[in-house]
Amino acid sequence: MPNPMKIRATAKDGVTEVKVLMNHEMETGFRKDSSGAVIPAWFITDVTAKLKDKVVMQAQWGASVSKNPFLAFKIKGGAAGDKVVVTWTDNKGETRTDETTIA
Amino acid sequence: MRLRLIACLALTAGLAAGGAARAENDQSIEGIEKYREALRDGNPAELFEAQGEELWKKPDGPKKASLEKCDLGLGAGVVKGAYAQLPRYFKDTDRVQDAESRLLTCKEKLQGIDVGPIIKAPFGSHEKDDMNALVTYISGQSKGMPVKVSLSHPKEKAMFNLGKRMFYYEGGPYDFACATCHGQSGARIRLQELPALATTKGAPVGWTSWPAYRVSAGQMWGMQWRLADCFRQQRFPEPNYTSDATIALSMFMSALSKDAKMDTPGIKR
């Protein structure tokens, strides 16, 4: 089970800013370990965010996104107490969903 | 002194290729500052803080106990503000201990864990990762608080003095001491500015920002790891985890950082 994300969502002037930190190696598949063997690629491919159960953001990522990824985006609307849910899926099919309420 | 000065001048004479280089230099530093600013928002150290808190509260070891009753110096179970007052002398162990060292004591006493393997495990191992997550959590509970390290116990004072002496101890094939790079202010290695750690102005720059997330490796480093890697780059043998030499250096830096605000966990290159 992958480690949880840290999600922060704040609403201001009709815009909700969501900031997400994810726990992930984001291994490129180009690196080698100390014995010289290639470390297989392992990275988040898809990220989805929902506001009050409605999909508002979708992203596709490659291995060039940094380890322990950070993501910030802005949603129209949203008010304090509304639920924001973020889900990622990686190239191994692992997935993690976390949620927060807008502050 | 004069002779030494002449020798220095000989090396610098005519070499200061001057103004243009400096302007370009300032631009580089400005660019780096902007880069660091962008990193501050969203420090992955938060992920490790969360892990550390979970580990703190999770029953573990033969005694199936959590660390929640661990005394980090402010009484059993008090985490808030504890990191800002470490290292300190602990009566039960009759030793000056930093956060990592004290955690090992608690793991041993409260959880019944044999800490030998944790001490021996390499940095980056699961054992050390857990320790780093724990100190990240603990340090986060002192964020914004002033450093208050006591030198009133003779062993605390001795630790400070030993740390100072360690700071200047030169050795290895490169003749490096901590002071080689951190004995002056305003200098850099590559583009990395070096705080003058033996001063009350420079010491907090280092001390108050560790544990820190290292973006270069995507790892969370506590002060023990930070110091071990300093010694690696000094071409020294590796310090034992939570050894007196490392705690002495922490005592030296933290005491010089008195009243500076903890900015932990930090984020670093």
Add this chain to the structure above:
Amino acid sequence: MKNIVKLVALLPLLAAPALAGSNATDWGKGAGDAAFSAMLKNSFHDKGIATLSRLKQDATQAFCSDPARATGASKAAVAARAKIEAENLATIKWPTDGKWLGDWKAGEKIAQSGRGMTSSDKAGEANGGNCYNCHQISKAEIAYGTIGPSLHNYGKTRGNSEETMRYTWGKIYNAKAYNACSNMPRAGHMGILTEAQIRDLMALLLDPASPVNQ
């Protein structure tokens, strides 16, 4: 330049009297020699090529570990430093074939590399010079350190007289010959760089074709 060489040559004479114990730092309670040695002994372990033997100091390292003596202005401290410099000067091995300059391109690579002799490096691998860590050298490299002076235009401003060649070689080989407690490693004396590598670094600094002198 000539003056300095002369001065250095004179120093052993000046340095002779009253060195020991002069103006040494008092480290304070609990940090005397016995306590400090015990701490060192108990605090480290061998790792890879970085063994405990590295904690043993030579005379220069022991001397420079005391800031009062390393930088103090007292007569005794000055004289002691002169003695250290003379001892280090005597260690310098000059190029065996009389050739000062190698390949500046190879020199640039050596100057760039910060690798070598750490606990995570392997024995027998070529070491880097670590030069850019502390010095500006070629203009194109903006990530340079400032612990040492800028070496940009080094050859252009100094020319390539025998004297310059000799001083530069000596400085790289054993920096402590010219400044007892210099922050600069003794690349030749401590076996960090080979003679061929020093020759390449010399070319980087002094070859008119090197980007350093463009």
Add this chain to the structure above:
Amino acid sequence: MTTLPTTSRRGFLRGASALGLAVSALAALPRLALAAWNKAAFDAKALPDAYKAMGVENPTASADVQLIASDIAENGAVVPVQAISKIPNTTQISFLVEKNPNTLAALFDIGPDMLPDVTTRLKMGQTSNVIALVKADGKYFTATKEIKVTLGGCGG
């Protein structure tokens, strides 16, 4: 690019309720189509190949696309980037790193509920042009910035 995913490909769509949500979201947001991960685009080794796989034609530089990043990255492992589009009807923002082994780094579908303003952090193997690519009304616009990757520490 705009085909529906199969339930087997997407772990998080395996559950029936999740699928239900996704479908209802799709119905509500016709422009925010659930795109399958564009393997060809992410595998592309050069900018023209990535553009081709993404269906990008005639991208034009536009002052209405802002790419906010520092000129210098102290470490290539983490390079913060932000892209903002002022072009109406922006439906997609992507980040591409010209000299990376895989050029396309990240692609964001901008639905009607989102502002065209995204921030993330990229890896860069070396100093390179970074491109913010914006899709609006089926056309492509770019902002390009060179980011220098430097050495911060001892390098040992």
